[in-house]
Amino acid sequence: xPADVIVVGAGAAGLAAARALxxxxxxxxxxxxxxxxxxxxxxxxxxLTPVPIELGAEFIHGRxxxxxxxxxxAALPVADVAGDRWCFDxxxxxxxxxxxKVEKVLDGLENSQEKSFDEYIRECDCDESDKAWAIAxxxxxxxxxxxxxxxxxxxxxxxxxxxxxxxxxxxxLSGYDRVITSLRSGLGYERAPIYLNTPVDAVQWRPGSVxxxxxxxxxxxxxxxxxxxxxxxxxxxxxxxxxxxxxKRALAAMEMGxxxxxxxxxxxxxxxxxxxxxxxxxxxxxxxxVPTWWTSLPIHAPVITGWSxxxxxxxxxxxxxxxxxxxxxxxxxxxxxxxPKQLEEQIEACYVHDxxxxxxxxxxxSYIRPGGVDExxxxxxxxxxxxYFAGEAAETGHSGTVHGAIMSGTRAxxxxxxxxxx
Numbered sequence: 001x002p003a004d005v006i007v008v009g010a011g012a013a014g015l016a017a018a019r020a021l022x023x024x025x026x027x028x029x030x031x032x033x034x035x036x037x038x039x040x041x042x043x044x045x046x047x048l049t050p051v052p053i054e055l056g057a058e059f060i061h062g063r064x065x066x067x068x069x070x071x072x073x074a075a076l077p078v079a080d081v082a083g084d085r086w087c088f089d090x091x092x093x094x095x096x097x098x099x100x101k102v103e104k105v106l107d108g109l110e111n112s113q114e115k116s117f118d119e120y121i122r123e124c125d126c127d128e129s130d131k132a133w134a135i136a137x138x139x140x141x142x143x144x145x146x147x148x149x150x151x152x153x154x155x156x157x158x159x160x161x162x163x164x165x166x167x168x169x170x171x172x173l174s175g176y177d178r179v180i181t182s183l184r185s186g187l188g189y190e191r192a193p194i195y196l197n198t199p200v201d202a203v204q205w206r207p208g209s210v211x212x213x214x215x216x217x218x219x220x221x222x223x224x225x226x227x228x229x230x231x232x233x234x235x236x237x238x239x240x241x242x243x244x245x246x247x248k249r250a251l252a253a254m255e256m257g258x259x260x261x262x263x264x265x266x267x268x269x270x271x272x273x274x275x276x277x278x279x280x281x282x283x284x285x286x287x288x289x290v291p292t293w294w295t296s297l298p299i300h301a302p303v304i305t306g307w308s309x310x311x312x313x314x315x316x317x318x319x320x321x322x323x324x325x326x327x328x329x330x331x332x333x334x335x336x337x338x339x340p341k342q343l344e345e346q347i348e349a350c351y352v353h354d355x356x357x358x359x360x361x362x363x364x365x366s367y368i369r370p371g372g373v374d375e376x377x378x379x380x381x382x383x384x385x386x387x388y389f390a391g392e393a394a395e396t397g398h399s400g401t402v403h404g405a406i407m408s409g410t411r412a413x414x415x416x417x418x419x420x421x422x
């Protein structure tokens with residue numbers, strides 16, 4: 001007998017959808033390609049490291065109720081990301097006014113015609129230094145290239161963030177994986193079994209009937225919720241028969257952003273020896289390799305993370321892991337006026353995950369091409385009340401975030417349930 005629903009993917013979106021569906025009494029099967037749940041939430045608990053190491057999502061952006069309801073109900077400790085902001089252009093300096101400079105450039109987004117951010121910047125009558133920092137901010141935050149990202153989408157994303165105090169960052173102190181564990185604990189286990197190590201390769205469907213193939217295994221249901229990342233869909237890893245027209249149009253309107261992040265654990269927090277850096281929170285540069293760094297504050301630990309996104313990530317991806325680490329060390333040494341060789345000798349551990357070549361991610365998170373905002377919304381439309389797509393890429397205004405993924409999974413489940421009851 002077929003299940004009521006198959007959910008493909010056990011990341012935040014898939015678990016949120018399955019939680020709502022199984023909670024409503026539907027027999028729900030969850031298929032996950034990896035040997036773990038969580039998707040692009042990937043936390044390492046190293047007993048030698050005083051803080052959890054996040055290889056994927058790390059921050060809670062603002063106060064989205066979808067995430068805060070989970071952290072509160074599960075009594076998960078959450079802290080406001082603390083510390084001072086520093087910038088390096090020709091020298092190291094405090095830059096608490098950085099976002100004020102960036103906002104001067106971005107203020108015109110709301111009244112701009114649709115175009116690429118590169119076109120917007122070239123037409124902007126702004127200070128050239130402010131322009132450079134604005135480009136670094138947009139490409140770093142959205143893991144995008146300025147030539148390929150929609151001004152309209154950037155504006156809508158900022159408006160959505162403003163509505164939830166999104167410029168504030170919070171960190172789940174016990175690790176982001178605890179949020180995932182809490183989502184899973186809300187499942188009705190008998191009504192929502194999870195099959196790990198089960199990568200889906202084909203979805204055959206007709207209205208009211210779905211057959212999902214995962215290698216030699218197959219699963220049947222009346223409906224399916226597809227929550228795999230945009231990069232997996234664009235790569236064609238899952239064959240749809242027939243392929244929904246809306247899916248093709250939506251995938252053509254979006255891009256998968258690239259990120260290389262490297263977290264170092266040092267023998268000691270050597271930056272505390274530098275002038276006024278005891279409370280270093282973030283360090284911003286216009287470096288071509290690793291433009292953004294942050295520490296583990298409010299917890300003091302000898303841990304620092306380098307973030308390379310968009311064009312910087314694509315440059316880093318030319319190198320193997322060793323080459324990427326070398327460039328990260330060279331960048332950090334230059335910024336903090338240290339000898340690269342001596343700095344490298346202080347490294348006790350290095351944590352990296354290659355999301356770009358991960359077959360179940362194919363990148364970091366999504367953004368929208370110029371002219372593609374309306375096409376992206378097609379991804380969230382149910383297909384013949386049989387196929388439902390969810391995930392951060394399907395959530396208008398909140399793509400690229402964990403709470404956006406949860407929102408989309410919950411939205412897909414409610415739409416399915418609404419038609420199911422009828």
